[in-house]
Amino acid sequence: MESSMQNSNPTILNAADLPTRLRPSSCKAGTYGGGILASALPSLADPTNFSLSESEESDEDVDLMEEPIDEQEIYDLVSTISDPEHPISLGALAVVSLPDISIKPTLPDVPSSLLRTVSVLITPTITHCSLATVIGLGVRVRLEQSLPPRFRVDVRIKEGTHSTADEVNKQLADKERVAAALENGTLMGVIAKMLETCQ
Amino acid sequence: MAAVDHPASSLPHLQLLSDLTPPSLERTWLTAPHPRLPIVATCSSDKTVRVYSLTNFRLLSTISGGHKRSVRTAAWKPHVQGESVLATGSFDATAGIWRRWDSYGQTTGDEGWGLGQEITTKSESQQEQAQETDILRQQQAADNDSDGGADDEDEEWRFAVLLDGHDSEVKSVSWSPSGMLLATCSRDKSIWIWEDLDDGDNNFETVAVMQEHEGDVKCVAWHPVEECLASASYDDTIRIWREDLDDWGQVACLRGHEGTVWFVDWESVENAPVCSEETLLAQWKEDVKRELSGPRIVSCSDDRTVRVWRRQPKEQAATGGTGMPSILRPTGLDETWEEETVLPKVHDLAVYAVAWSKRTGLLASVGADGRIVIYEERLVVDDASAGESQPMDTDPPAAAAKGAVRPEWAVLAVLPGAHGIYEINHVAWAKRADRGRDVSREEEVLVTTADDGSVKVWTVKR
Numbered sequence: 001m002e003s004s005m006q007n008s009n010p011t012i013l014n015a016a017d018l019p020t021r022l023r024p025s026s027c028k029a030g031t032y033g034g035g036i037l038a039s040a041l042p043s044l045a046d047p048t049n050f051s052l053s054e055s056e057e058s059d060e061d062v063d064l065m066e067e068p069i070d071e072q073e074i075y076d077l078v079s080t081i082s083d084p085e086h087p088i089s090l091g092a093l094a095v096v097s098l099p100d101i102s103i104k105p106t107l108p109d110v111p112s113s114l115l116r117t118v119s120v121l122i123t124p125t126i127t128h129c130s131l132a133t134v135i136g137l138g139v140r141v142r143l144e145q146s147l148p149p150r151f152r153v154d155v156r157i158k159e160g161t162h163s164t165a166d167e168v169n170k171q172l173a174d175k176e177r178v179a180a181a182l183e184n185g186t187l188m189g190v191i192a193k194m195l196e197t198c199q
Numbered sequence: 200m201a202a203v204d205h206p207a208s209s210l211p212h213l214q215l216l217s218d219l220t221p222p223s224l225e226r227t228w229l230t231a232p233h234p235r236l237p238i239v240a241t242c243s244s245d246k247t248v249r250v251y252s253l254t255n256f257r258l259l260s261t262i263s264g265g266h267k268r269s270v271r272t273a274a275w276k277p278h279v280q281g282e283s284v285l286a287t288g289s290f291d292a293t294a295g296i297w298r299r300w301d302s303y304g305q306t307t308g309d310e311g312w313g314l315g316q317e318i319t320t321k322s323e324s325q326q327e328q329a330q331e332t333d334i335l336r337q338q339q340a341a342d343n344d345s346d347g348g349a350d351d352e353d354e355e356w357r358f359a360v361l362l363d364g365h366d367s368e369v370k371s372v373s374w375s376p377s378g379m380l381l382a383t384c385s386r387d388k389s390i391w392i393w394e395d396l397d398d399g400d401n402n403f404e405t406v407a408v409m410q411e412h413e414g415d416v417k418c419v420a421w422h423p424v425e426e427c428l429a430s431a432s433y434d435d436t437i438r439i440w441r442e443d444l445d446d447w448g449q450v451a452c453l454r455g456h457e458g459t460v461w462f463v464d465w466e467s468v469e470n471a472p473v474c475s476e477e478t479l480l481a482q483w484k485e486d487v488k489r490e491l492s493g494p495r496i497v498s499c500s501d502d503r504t505v506r507v508w509r510r511q512p513k514e515q516a517a518t519g520g521t522g523m524p525s526i527l528r529p530t531g532l533d534e535t536w537e538e539e540t541v542l543p544k545v546h547d548l549a550v551y552a553v554a555w556s557k558r559t560g561l562l563a564s565v566g567a568d569g570r571i572v573i574y575e576e577r578l579v580v581d582d583a584s585a586g587e588s589q590p591m592d593t594d595p596p597a598a599a600a601k602g603a604v605r606p607e608w609a610v611l612a613v614l615p616g617a618h619g620i621y622e623i624n625h626v627a628w629a630k631r632a633d634r635g636r637d638v639s640r641e642e643e644v645l646v647t648t649a650d651d652g653s654v655k656v657w658t659v660k661r
Contacts, residue, residue: 107547109547149621152567174415174433175622180368180386
């Protein structure tokens with residue numbers, strides 16, 4: 001890590017102001033972007049799916065299959081990651097925020113596809129922060145380790161918040177580079193330290 | 200969206216022959232079919248290479264202990280008799296060379312399946328029997344591998360040499376058509392060309408290091424017959440490289456893709472679009488000056504497209520004798536390549552690999568969206584010029600006189616979710632070798648390699 005900090009005086013949000021889940025997770029399936037419900041569209045090829053498409057009670061069946069995952073849950077997974085420079089969470093630094101997280105079908109033209117893309121936009125604390133790639137990688141690693149394999153993770157720098165956003169985004173989207181980074185001991189040491197504060 | 204969810208038996212479609220078992224438990228990146236034998240090598244993130252049989256789809260042996268990180272890529276050296284030679288490339292920044300005698304398991308000593316001429320004259324059943332004996336012996340060897348006698352050493356994969364030079368992950372390796380040269384490429388933006396000295400001592404000599412790419416070099420692929428290399432890169436370009444006298448250099452830079460170019464492959468020299476009429480085919484060959492433009496290249500990219508590139512017709516390069524000494528590399532070798540076509544768009548996400556069948560001319564592409572797409576090139580007579588009287592001012596005279604023929608790519612089959620929810624990293628064509636094949640013709644199979652470690656073998660049903 002750098003000897004001198006890139007941003008020695010970041011803005012920190014009060015923990016009480018951070019978004020938390022107000023309601024239990026078993027709310028209507030419709031709130032999950034229609035994702036899981038969409039996968040239960042009538043399909044002659046799969047009678048199991050067909051039976052799920054009927055009514056409200058399908059919620060329970062879906063819950064049995066897999067805990068629904070919504071934006072708040074993604075936020076909870078990544079907001080507790082520590083900044084590599086400060087012992088402060090990415091949530092408190094507003095590097096990640098709930099409105100900048102979305103979950104969408106990966107293949108919108110294929111209604112039966114179970115694939116979902118989780119997009120997380122990152123707002124670096126300063127526009128030239130060279131640690132943006134490391135933070136992005138930390139978020140990506142955290143989500144890939146926590147989410148079921150049908151989720152694709154898309155981590156990008158929020159538009160207009162970083163001087164070399166395109167470069168960082170291309171790197172974070174390259175699966176081969178990410179895979180190689182995961183085998184880099186030094187880099188993974190930094191990431192592991194960032195993830196220490198996650199439950 | 201041309202997805203075929205329920206392929207009727209009458210429509211062309213992909214049919215699963217088998218999974219290769221047991222699979223790797225970690226991500227697999229690439230599967231390389233052997234040039235002579237019915238075996239493939241699968242590269243895994245678990246730092247090993249698995250060698251599977253295409254006859255019974257079972258694991259034959261696992262090559263391990265050479266690489267410290269993921270094995271990303273592998274390629275079989277062509278034209279080796281009596282022995283199999285495999286080059287591997289790893290995230291540990293090295294390339295490895297592995298050797299194994301083909302005769303292992305054969306009671307008749309050196310009469311392995313490797314002796315091309317001999318074996319093809321044998322009956323299919325004899326050949327199959329020989330292969331099965333070999334497999335059986337390997338499995339026996341695996342069962343009591345604790346013995347570790349001198350015999351085992353002859354029978355196992357020998358780690359011959361480690362090629363050290365790249366600064367970071369090796370992404371792709373490729374042998375030249377003669378097998379003399381090995382190209383390796385890396386995230387360090389360079390391409391290295393090594394000469395296999397074949398001196399019995401496993402010595403390789405660095406012939407060239409090319410550093411023109413401005414980003415990771417993702418893939419290298421040799422021309423089917425010439426010493427000409429194509430490379431694909433994170434800098435969104437494809438580059439062509441040739442040797443001029445003693446120096447290797449870039450002869451063309453192909454721009455057009457709007458994202459990382461993940462893979463490149465060449466067509467065979469004899470390939471042509473599907474066409475029943477000989478005269479039309481002859482006309483096409485003349486139109487594109489096939490003899491002078493040479494085989495085309497196919498590429499695929501993060502921009503979700505698959506593109507075909509063609510070299511502008513070029514007279515044979517006059518080597519030397521121009522009487523014009525120059526300290527600069529003569530421009531005589533420079534080539535102009537143009538994008539011939541963008542194939543019909545089917546993929547919704549990055550396309551990671553494309554394979555141009557050297558036997559049938561069919562193209563296959565795979566990628567992050569989990570689809571396998573098969574394309575066929577057909578020669579069509581342009582309706583415009585054939586249907587109505589040719590407008591003199593628009594058509595070039597030559598085309599108008601003969602009626603224009605043009606190649607057209609059609610999507611033959613699409614298989615969504617071929618590996619379930621997992622991304623597909625690689626696709627390759629191989630000669631079919633299982634018992635279900637039609638021995639009267641040379642059938643092909645498609646081998647796909649995915650993120651969950653699964654490798655599947657498919658046939659194209661037409």
